[in-house]
Amino acid sequence: MDWFYNFPDMSRSDLREFKKTVDFAFTDFSRTYGQGIEEFFEPLLMFLVWFEKLFINTPWPIIIFSILLLAWIGSRSILIVVGTFLSFMLIGYFGMWEDTMSTLAIILVATFLCIAIGIPLGIAMARSNKVQAAIVPVLDVMQTIPSFVYLIPVVMLLGIGKVPGLIAVCIYAIPPIVRLTNLGIRLVDKDVLEAADSFGANYWQKLLGVQMPLALPTIFAGVNQTIMMALAMVVIASMIGVKGLGLPVLRAISNQYLALGLMNGLAIVILAIIFDRVTQKFGLRMQKYRNEDKD
Amino acid sequence: MNSKDILIKVNELYKIFGDGDKNALDLVKNGMGKDELLEKSNCVLGLNNINLNVKRGKIQVVMGLSGSGKSTLIRHLNRLIEPTSGKILFNNKNILNLSPKELIQFRQNNMSMVFQKFALFPHKTVLQNVGYGLAIQNISKDEWSEKAQKWIKRVGLDGYETYYPGQLSGGMQQRVGLARALATDAEILLMDEAFSALDPLIRSEMQNILLDLQSELHKTIIFITHDLDEALKIGDRIAILRDGSMVQDSDPQEIIMNPADEYVSDFIKDINRARVIQARSIMTPTKTKSSGATVKEDMVLEDILQIMSDAPSKPVTIINSKGKITGKIEMVNLIEGMKRPKSLGTNITG
Numbered sequence: 001m002d003w004f005y006n007f008p009d010m011s012r013s014d015l016r017e018f019k020k021t022v023d024f025a026f027t028d029f030s031r032t033y034g035q036g037i038e039e040f041f042e043p044l045l046m047f048l049v050w051f052e053k054l055f056i057n058t059p060w061p062i063i064i065f066s067i068l069l070l071a072w073i074g075s076r077s078i079l080i081v082v083g084t085f086l087s088f089m090l091i092g093y094f095g096m097w098e099d100t101m102s103t104l105a106i107i108l109v110a111t112f113l114c115i116a117i118g119i120p121l122g123i124a125m126a127r128s129n130k131v132q133a134a135i136v137p138v139l140d141v142m143q144t145i146p147s148f149v150y151l152i153p154v155v156m157l158l159g160i161g162k163v164p165g166l167i168a169v170c171i172y173a174i175p176p177i178v179r180l181t182n183l184g185i186r187l188v189d190k191d192v193l194e195a196a197d198s199f200g201a202n203y204w205q206k207l208l209g210v211q212m213p214l215a216l217p218t219i220f221a222g223v224n225q226t227i228m229m230a231l232a233m234v235v236i237a238s239m240i241g242v243k244g245l246g247l248p249v250l251r252a253i254s255n256q257y258l259a260l261g262l263m264n265g266l267a268i269v270i271l272a273i274i275f276d277r278v279t280q281k282f283g284l285r286m287q288k289y290r291n292e293d294k295d
Numbered sequence: 296m297n298s299k300d301i302l303i304k305v306n307e308l309y310k311i312f313g314d315g316d317k318n319a320l321d322l323v324k325n326g327m328g329k330d331e332l333l334e335k336s337n338c339v340l341g342l343n344n345i346n347l348n349v350k351r352g353k354i355q356v357v358m359g360l361s362g363s364g365k366s367t368l369i370r371h372l373n374r375l376i377e378p379t380s381g382k383i384l385f386n387n388k389n390i391l392n393l394s395p396k397e398l399i400q401f402r403q404n405n406m407s408m409v410f411q412k413f414a415l416f417p418h419k420t421v422l423q424n425v426g427y428g429l430a431i432q433n434i435s436k437d438e439w440s441e442k443a444q445k446w447i448k449r450v451g452l453d454g455y456e457t458y459y460p461g462q463l464s465g466g467m468q469q470r471v472g473l474a475r476a477l478a479t480d481a482e483i484l485l486m487d488e489a490f491s492a493l494d495p496l497i498r499s500e501m502q503n504i505l506l507d508l509q510s511e512l513h514k515t516i517i518f519i520t521h522d523l524d525e526a527l528k529i530g531d532r533i534a535i536l537r538d539g540s541m542v543q544d545s546d547p548q549e550i551i552m553n554p555a556d557e558y559v560s561d562f563i564k565d566i567n568r569a570r571v572i573q574a575r576s577i578m579t580p581t582k583t584k585s586s587g588a589t590v591k592e593d594m595v596l597e598d599i600l601q602i603m604s605d606a607p608s609k610p611v612t613i614i615n616s617k618g619k620i621t622g623k624i625e626m627v628n629l630i631e632g633m634k635r636p637k638s639l640g641t642n643i644t645g
Contacts (some may be wrong), residue, residue: 195414198373199428199479200402209431213418 030157041163048162051109052243055101063101064088071274075281080274087270096245096267103234103244103271106162110169110230115223118174122181122219123207132182139175147172147236155240165242169233176225184218185211220283224276231272245271302483302515303349303372308381310341310367310539320379329538341367342378343539352513356530358520358562364539365519369485372517373406374398385483403432407476411488413468415460421447421471422456428479439478446474450504466497470504477508484516491520502528523562527551527571535559548576569597569633577632578613578622585610585623592621596632599624 010018055063064085071084091100125132151168158164188211196206212219238246245264252261311319311332319338329340342364349355359365370376371383374390383390385405393401407428415424423430426443430436447456450470460468469489476484486505490498506529509516520526526533527547534544535558543555551572554560575592587609588602593616603611603626613622 189414191410191412191414192416194375195408195410195416196427197375198402198406198408198485199431199475200399200404201431202399205431210416 026153026156034157037157038159038163041158044166045161045163048106048109048166052102052105052162055105056098060092060097071278074278076285077277077281080277080281083277084274087274091267091270094263094267096248096264099243099245099248099264100267100271102242103231103246103268106166106169106237106242106244107227107230107234107271107275110166110173111223111227113166113170114174114177114226114230117170118177118222118226119181119219122178122222123185125178125182126185126211135178139178142171143175147233151236151240160241162242165237165240168240169230169237169242172233173226173230176229177219177222180222180225181215181219184215184222187218188214217283217287220279220286224279224283227275227279228272231268231275234268300350301348302351302386303347303517304382304384304387305345305347305349305368305371306382306384308342308345308368308371308383309379310364310371310376311338311379312341313338340539341376342371345381345536345539345541347534347541347544349515349517350532351515353531354509354516354518354529356518356520356526356533357536358523358526358533359536360521362538363536365521365536366487367539368536369408369487369517369519372483372485373402373408403428403479405481406483406485407479407481408485408487409469409472409476409489411491413460413465413472413492415468415471415475417460419459420456421452421458421460421463424460424471425474425478427475428481443474443478446478447471449477449508450474465493466501469493469501473501473504473508477512482515484514486516486518488519488521490525491522498525505529523566527566535562547571548573552576564635567597568635569600570595572596572632574599574611574613574624575615575621577628578624579628580622582620584620585612587611589614591616596629600629603629 009015067088068081068085071081075081088100091097121135125135147168150171151164154164154167158167185207192210192214193206196210201209234242234244235246235249238244238250245268248260248264249268251257252264309320309323311323313319319332319336322332322336323340323343327335329343332338332340345368347355347357347368357365357368367376371378372390374393378391381391385401390398390401416427419427422440422443425447426439429439429442444456447453450473452467452470452474455463455467460471463471469492472489476486490501493501502525505516508514518526518529530547532545533547533550535542535550535555537558543550543559550559551563551566551568554563573593573595574590577596578592587606589612590599590602592613599611603609603624607626610623610625612620613624615621
């Protein structure tokens with residue numbers, strides 16, 4: 001009855017052998033191809049460095065002015081613009097300007113990458129049930145696997161730095177945009193699609209002229225979620241060498257600096273709120289036709 | 296019937312939904328009904344051996360209760376639904392043989408559709424909605440907006456070009472739907488319960504707009520409805536569907552005078568016969584003039600009664616549209632005509 005009380009597991013030496021094999025295989029893989037992969041990402045790294053420098057080296061009044069302008073274009077709300085202005089002044093006054101700029105740079109690049117990959121992926125999922133069935137489990141894994149776990153192979157392959165950080169952020173942040181693009185397109189009223197069909201619209205005319213515009217509010221909710229998740233990932237990404245607001249937070253954790261942790265944490269929160277409000281307002285304005293009253 | 300007049304010919308059309316039994320088609324062809332088929336092979340019988348000839352320039356009504364297959368039938372004509380077997384000829388060309396590219400061409404140029412729930416594009420303005428069928432043909436914006444403008448005016452929506460569908464009432468939305476369908480200058484207009492979602496007054500108004508347009512445009516219209524009054528008002532010919540089968544396909548007067556079976560009788564039992572039956576349906580053919588007044592052969596019994604009440608004993612003379620005498624009607628014929636046929640039962644209260 002021994003098997004009844006003790007799980008019939010693999011012997012310890014076998015297990016060690018198994019882990020070793022996997023580890024060696026991956027180490028071999030990263031030794032052989034690591035160089036190549038790193039070279040492949042070299043242009044991306046150059047761009048990231050350049051983009052971050054652009055944010056840091058541009059005089060702060062110009063940056064603030066550009067941000068306020070974007071906030072106004074996105075939200076058309078004085079309240080949000082004033083709030084944004086005060087928030088950035090406060091961040092700067094407390095000496096977090098440079099870190100905030102680094103974070104802003106990587107968030108923007110990550111969001112752009114997620115949109116560029118996520119929306120076409122969502123469209124492909126909406127088009128075919130088979131593609132959807134294949135991608136959904138992958139997204140599930142990406143959203144539930146502890147971030148530290150996929151940091152290991154990324155770091156083994158690419159080492160510590162901006163590019164692996166960016167990849168980690170993207171893995172974490174891309175699922176919502178993919179899911180919501182798929183959902184948004186699938187939720188488009190069938191009657192309306194039938195009408196487009198009956199007038200002889202082809203696939204692309206339907207996609208670009210009917211499905212995407214009608215799915216846009218949902219897709220935008222996805223963009224919003226992706227930005228929020230990218231910001232949430234900033235602290236973890238700082239563990240593998242991404243500069244920005246996450247780094248001081250990490251230092252604060254290991255040294256129990258309460259004020260430092262709070263300040264930088266709150267700066268991340270402020271960025272999140274501004275991004276969220278501006279993108280949400282923008283999303284609402286895009287579906288103006290749904291909200292306008294009859295007259 | 297001259298075969299040149301027939302624009303659309305539907306030939307032995309079958310549609311079976313569901314991918315259950317491969318033999319389902321054979322079962323149906325051997326006479327299995329809808330309920331039995333569902334039980335035996337888990338397939339739903341959509342259309343069962345439909346044959347229909349639609350004449351050029353006429354309004355063909357297809358009528359039936361919900362689930363009778365009328366919406367399925369109309370969607371076969373532009374292949375929004377593919378049949379299980381059968382032929383659909385347009386100008387003697389089987390449209391089921393069209394390649395995907397040809398089908399798109401066919402939909403763009405030959406057929407347009409008006410939907411029960413309007414199915415307008417909520418994110419496009421009235422102008423963009425009406426111009427949609429043209430815009431996707433890569434016609435320049437100036438050209439399509441000019442045409443769209445013309446049709447918006449024609450359906451009485453002048454000044455609403457920049458509105459979104461959500462800002463319009465149901466009746467106005469369906470005018471947009473109608474204008475959108477007319478804007479492509481397609482020869483055939485498919486109308487799937489186009490006015491069913493509108494309230495009675497607006498519905499009647501829309502019917503008048505349609506008849507008014509038709510007297511000028513002479514489109515070939517396939518009009519789906521479950522409302523007999525509507526069918527009688529606008530139909531040149533009425534086909535009645537039941538459980539996917541064609542029960543009767545004839546002249547509207549014929550349907551009222553000689554319903555094919557109980558189902559059709561049920562349909563017509565509540566109508567006001569005096570207001571729909573025309574003189575030609577009950578007259579006694581003759582070429583000689585009678586003693587009473589002279590009326591046209593498409594006059595309804597109600598109006599003839601009004602005329603005859605002055606001199607009940609004198610039969611009226613019936614003339615056709617060319618003024619030739621074709622028959623006479625006596626008071627007895629009038630009463631006989633307004634009475635329900637025997638097959639409808641003698642229950643006065645029912």
